[in-house]
Amino acid sequence: MERRKKNLAASIGGWSARHRWWALLIWIAFVAVTTFAGNAVGTEKMKSYESLNGDSRQAGQILDEANYKDVASEVVLVQTRTGSLTVTDAAFRRAVMDVKSAIEATGQVENVRTPYDEQPSPVTADRRTTLVQFDMKGEGATAADRIEPVLDAVAGVQGSHPDLRIEQAGGASANKMIGEAIDKDFVRAEQLSLPITLGILLAAFGALLAAVVPVALAMTAIVAATGLLAFTSQLLHVDSATSNVMLLIGLAVGVDYSLFYIMRAREERAKGLGKRRALEIAAATSGRAVLISGITVVVAMAGMFLTGNGVFMGFAEGTILVVLTAVVGSLTVLPALLSLIGDKIDARLIHGTVRVATRGRVTWRRVLGVRGGQSRMWAAILRPVLRHPLVSVIIASGLLVALAIPALSLKTGPQTIDDLQGDYAIAQTFKRIDKAFPGGTEPAVVVVRADDVTTPEFTAKIEEFKRQALATGEANEPFYVAINPDKTVAKISIGIKGSGIDEVSEHAVHTLREKVIPATLPGAHVTGGTAASMDFNDQLSRTIPLVFGFVLLLAFILLLISFRSLVIAIKAILLNLLSVAAAYGVLVLVFQKGYGDSLLGFHSIGTITDWVPLFLFVILFGLSMDYHVFILSRIREAYDKGMRTEQAVTVGITSTAAVVTSAALIMVAVFATFATLSLLTFKELGIGLAAAILIDATIVRAVLLPASMKLLGQWNWYLPRWLGWLPQLSHGEAEIEEETAPAEREPVLVG
Template sequence: MAASIGGWSARHRWAALSIWIAFVVTATLVGNAVGTEKMRSWEGENGEAREAATVLEAAGFPDVAAESVLIQTRDGKAPADFRRVAEEVGRAVLATGRVENVRTPYSEEAPAPVSADGRSALVVFDMKGEGATAGERVRPVIDAVAQVQRAHPEFRIDQAGEASSDLMVGDALADDLTRAELLSVPLTFGILLAAFGALLAAVVPLVVAFTAYLGAVGLLALTSQLLHVDSATTNLMLLIGLAVGVDYSLFYIRREREERAAGRGRERALEIAAATSGRAVLISGITVIVAMSGMFLTGNGIFIGFAQGTILVVLTAVVGSMTALPAILSLIGDKIEARVVHGAVRRLTGRTWRRRLGGREGGGRVWNAILAAVLRRPFVSVLLAGGLLIGMAVPAFDLRTGQAGLADLQGDYPVVDTFRRIEAAFPADKAPATVVVTADDVTAAPVREEIGRFEERALATGEAVGPFGVAVNPDRTVAVVSFGLVGAGPSDEASERAVRTLREKVVPQTLGRVGEAHVYGSVAAVMDFNAQLGRTVPLVFGFVLLLAFVLLLVSFRSLVVAVTAIVLNLLSVAAAYGVLVVVFQYGWGEELLNFTSTGSIVSWLPLFLFVILFGLSMDYHVFILSRIREAFDRGMPTEQAITYGIRTTAGVVSSAAFIMVGVFAVFGTMSLLSFKEMGIGLAVAVLVDATVVRAVLLPATMKLFGDANWYLPRRLGWLPVLDHEPGGADEAEEPGGSGRDGGPDEPDALPGERVPVTAG
C-alpha cells in the first residue's frame, strides 16, 4: 500500500500536491470558521468532583472574578495612616467604573481582613461582568492601583486576583509558548542544514511537517465540537507534529537519496523509498497513534484532548509523508542536494554532500566503532547498557506526584509574588471545601433542616471547620454549602481523611436524604483525579503494550522482535522517569534549568510521558528493524543484517534524534514547571533511546539471539506475510536510470562481503 501510494504521488506529482494543498487550506479555513471548542471546567475533573462541577456550571450562579489589593509596609512597622491608604485604594478602583462590592478593613459590613501582626491589609472587590472575560477589562483597575502606589512609596501596594492573573500570567505564558514555538522551527532548520548541507533538503521536511500541523489543527477544530480540548493542545500538537513530521521526511528522503546514489532512476528510487521507508513510516505512525489512543481510557478531558491533538497531527504527518513528500521529491529531483556549505564541509571532512546525503558512508566512524565493539562483546554490552538504564530508572521508585499550584509558575511574575505574600500574611488554617446540593427547591424547610444537621454533624466529627455559608442559585434548585476542612489542603492526609468522612458518613445521613449531594473543592478534586488515574493507568499501560506488541508481531512476523521492542522501550521510559525524579523532585538541576523544585512531579505527567515516549520510541525502532529485516530477507546472515541495518540508518537516526531533543529541550526553558518537566523528560528519553538503546542494546540483544530473532511459533503461521524487500527490485532499471556517479552501485556491505542485489 505504501509503495502504491508513493508511486502514484511521484508519477502524478502535480495532482498529489494539489490535493495536499487543497486539504491543508480547506482544513485551515474550515477550522478557523468553526473555531476550536475549549474544554469545560468540569471536563477536567473526575468522579464525584466532576458531577459537582457539572451541576455548578449548569446552575446559573454568577460568574464573578474576585480581586484583592495587598497593602504592606516596607519597613515592617504599622503606620498610623494605614486606613487612609486603604480607603484611597478603594476609591481609586471604584472610580474606574469596572468594579463592585469594594470592601476595605474599615468597611462597616463584612470588612476585609488585616493580618495578625497588623502590618498587612487587603482591599477586596469583584470585577463587573462575566468573570471569564474579566481579564480583558482589568487593565484600568491595575493602573489605578499603580497610581496609588506611586503616591505612597512607603507602602507596597500590589493587586492580585482572577482577572489580573488572566491578564498578566496569561499574556506571559502565551509569550513563553510563542517564543518556544518560534525557537523550535529555526533550531530544527539549523540541524537539518547541518545534517544535509543542502538548503532544499533542510526546507522540505519542515514544509511537510508544518503543513501537516496546520491541517491537523483545522481538523481538531471539527473534532473538538464533539470532544472538547484543553487550551494547551495546539501547543503540544506543534511539539509532536514538528518532531514526527520531520523524522518521517528524513527517513523517506534518506532512502530515496541512497537509491539514487546506487544508480536507480528517479522514479525507481522513489518507488523503492515508498516501499521501504514509506512502509516504516506507516507502521511507526500507526504505532504512535495506537499509543496515543490509550489516553482516551482515562476518561479525563485533558488527556482526551491531548489524545485527539496528537493522533490528528501524527496521522496528517504520515499522510503528508506518503503523498506530498514523494510528489515534492519527484518535482525537485536531484536539485534537493544543491549545496550551500559544500566547500567548508569538504575541507573539514574530505567528503562531498552528495555522498553523505546518499548515505553511502556506512554511518560514520563513531557509529562503526561503537557497533563493532558491541557486536564483539554483545553480552558485556547488554550488561553495561542495561545496567546504566536500570540505574537511571531506580529513582523512579521514589516518584511522587503533586498538583500544579502557584509554585508551578517559575520566573519573575509580580502577580504570583503578590499571591505568595498574601498567603504568607494571611495563612490559611483550613482547606476550603463545598457540598453541592440539588433538589426541587433547596429553600424548602426539609432541605434547610438537613443543611443545619449537616453543619452540626460535620463540626462534631472534628473534620470540618466553620464558619459555614450557603449560596442558592436563581432557580433555587442548587445550594452550595461552603466551609473549611482540617489540614493543609490537596495531598494532605488530614484533609483527605476529612473528605472521606464527609462523603461516607455525614452527607449520606443528612443532605443525601433530601436530594443529591456531592463534596467538592480542591482536596476532593485531587483525590478523585488520583483515584481515576489509579484505576485507568493499568488499563492504559496494558492497552498500549498489547496493541504495540500485536502490531510489531504482524509487521515483522517475529515473537522475539516484538517482545524485545517492548522491553527496550519500557527501559527508555523508566530511565526518563528516573531522570525526572532526580532533576525536578530532588532538585539537582535547579540552577542549570532555572527553577525551584516543588518536591514532586505534576500528577498528569507520568502517564502522559509513558504514552508519548512509547509511541515516539517506535519511530527509530521500526525504522532500524525494517532495514535489518530487509537485508535478512535479501539473503544476508543475521549478524551482517544487523550491521547493515544500523550502519545505513545511523546518520538519519542521529539527525532525527538531535531534532527531537532540540525541539523538546526548547520547551524545557519555559516558565511553567510542568512544561519544563515535560520538555526535559521527552528530550532525555529520546536521547537515551537513540543512543544507548538503538546503538548498543538493540544490536547486542539481536546478536545474542541470532537467528532466533525471527522465531515465529507455528500456530502463528497464519499471520500475513509482509514483504520487507523494495518490491519489484528484480526488475531491470528503466532506461536512463543510471546513478549520478555513472552507474549502479551495490548497497553498503561488510568488508570482504558483497550484498546480494538483483537490480541492474
C-alpha cells in the same frame, strides 16, 4: 514465479510519484479545505467541568448548568510589614478605605467588602492581615482585559502606605500577568523550534531545499490536522493546550518521517539507480517504516482515551489527528514532491546560483563518515559492541537501570502556584494569602441541588452543615453561600485546613464527603482544588493499568505482524520500557531531588506534576518506536536479502545512523525548548522528553539493540508454528549486495 508480497506504502508512493501533480493538488486542496472549514466551524473548547473526574466532575457539571453569573473575583491583601499596626488602628483603616475608594473609582468593580462592613471580609487572629474582596464587573472570562486600571489603582495606594503590604491577586489579575508571560513563553519556544529544526536539517542534508521540504510538510500537516480538530472537537471537546501538544508532536514526527524518506531516496540515487527506481525503493522501505511507526504512535496516543479524563482524551484526539495527517502527507505528497524536484533536492545556493553539488559540505553524513550509504563512525562503535555483546548488554542495561532506580521514589502532586517559576510578584502574593488564610485561596466547594434552596428548611440545613464542618476542626472561615438565579443550586465555599495539596487538606475533604455532608446535606458534591486533585489521582490509579496494558499489547501485536518475530516484538517492548523508566529516573533526580535546578533556572518543589508521568509514557512509547521500527526495518530488509543476523545488524544500524542522529537531535532540540518555559510542568515535559529520546537513540539503539540481537542470533526471528498464519509483509525491494553465500544464511526458527 514467486508472487511479490504486498506493500501498501510502495503502492501509494508509486501512484503519487507517477501522478505527482494530482497528488500535490489533492494535498493542497485538502490542507486548504480543512483549514478554511475548520476556521469556519471553530474548535470547541472543553467546559471547565470536563477536565474533572468523579465527584468533582458531578459538582462542576451542576454548577455549569445552574446559570451562575460568570464573575471574576479579586482580593487585595493588606498586611502589616513591621510594628504592631492592626486593623483597629486608624492608619490601617485609612489604608483599607483608600484601597476601596481607589478601586471603585475605576468603575470596573462591584460588591467591595472590607473588614469594616456588616458582612466583613476575613481578618487573621493577630489582626495584622486582612483582605479587601471585590468582583469585576462584566463577564468573568474577559475580566483580564479590564483589570489593568484596578491593578494600577492598588499599586498607587501601596505607594502611599509603605508600612503596609498592599497587593492584589485573583483570577483576572493572574490571567493578565501570568497568562501573558506564558503566552510569550510559548511563542518564544515555537519560534526557537522552527529555526533549530531547519538548522539541523541543513546540517543533515547540506542542501536548503532538502531541509525546507520536511519542515514545510510537517507544518502543512499540523495546519490540516488543526482544521480537522475543529470538526472532531464538536463531539469531544479539547483543552486549550491541545494545539501546543499538536505542534510539538506534529513537528517531531512530520520532520522525522520526511527524513526517513528523503535520506533513503538520496542513498539509492547515490548508488547509481534512476530517479524512479530510487523513489520506488524509498516508498517500499522507508515508506513502510513510516506507516508502521505512525500506526504504533497512534495506538500509543489512543491509550489516553482510556484515562476517562477530558484533558488526556483531548490530547489523544489532537495527537492522533496530527500523526495520521503527517503519515498521509509523507506517503503521498512527499514522493510526489521528490518526483517533481528530482536531483534539485540536493541543490544549494553558491554565489547566488542554484547548483547541485556535494563536495565540501559539512553534513552529518560527512561527520559520521558515511560512505556507500553506511556510517564508518557508527561501524567503529558497533565493532566492540558486537565483539563483546554480553559485556555491552550488562553495561548498557546497568546504566539504564541505575538511571531508573530513582523512579521508584517518584512522587506526584497537583499543579499549584509553585509551578510558576521566575520573578512573578503575584505568585508571592498568592502564597502570602494562603499562609494568612489557609484554604482561603483553594477552599472546598460544596454543591447541592434542590427544588428551592432558599426555603427556611433548606437554609437551616446549610447552617447545620456550617456548624458541623467547623466543629470538625478541619474546616474554617471564610464561609460563603451563592444561590443561582433559579434558586435550585447552592454553591457553598468553605476554607479547609492544610496547604491544599497535603494530607491535612485531603483528610478535610474526606471528612466533608463521608461525615458532614451525609449528616446535613445528603446528595451534595464536593469540588475545589484539593477535591479535584484527589479525584484525578483516584481516576488515574484505576485507569493506568488499562492504559499501559492497552498500549503494550497493541504495540506488541503490530510489531509481531510487521516483523513476524515473537522475540523482536517482546524485546522492542522491553527496550522501550527501559528507556521510559530511565527518563522517569532523570525526572526524579532533576525535578524532585533538585539536581541541576540552578543550571536550569528553577526551584524544586519535591514533586512531579501528577499528569506528567502518564503523558510521558504515552508520548515516549510512541515516538521511540520511530527509531526502532526504522532500524529494525532496515535490519530485516538486509536479513531477507540473505545476510546473517550480525551482518544485517551492522548494515541496518550504520546505514540509518545519519537519519537517526538527525531525527534524534531534532526531537531533543524541539523538546528542550520547553525547558525554557516559566511553568515547571512544561520544564518537566521538555527535559523528560529530551532525556528519553537522547537515551533511546544512543544507549538503546546503538548498544542494547545490536548487542542483544547478536546474543540471540537466529532466535531473533523465532515465530511459533501456530502463528504461521500471520501475513508476510514486504520489507522492500532494495538491491542489497550479499557478502555471504546463501547457504551460510541462518534459518528462521519456527517452533
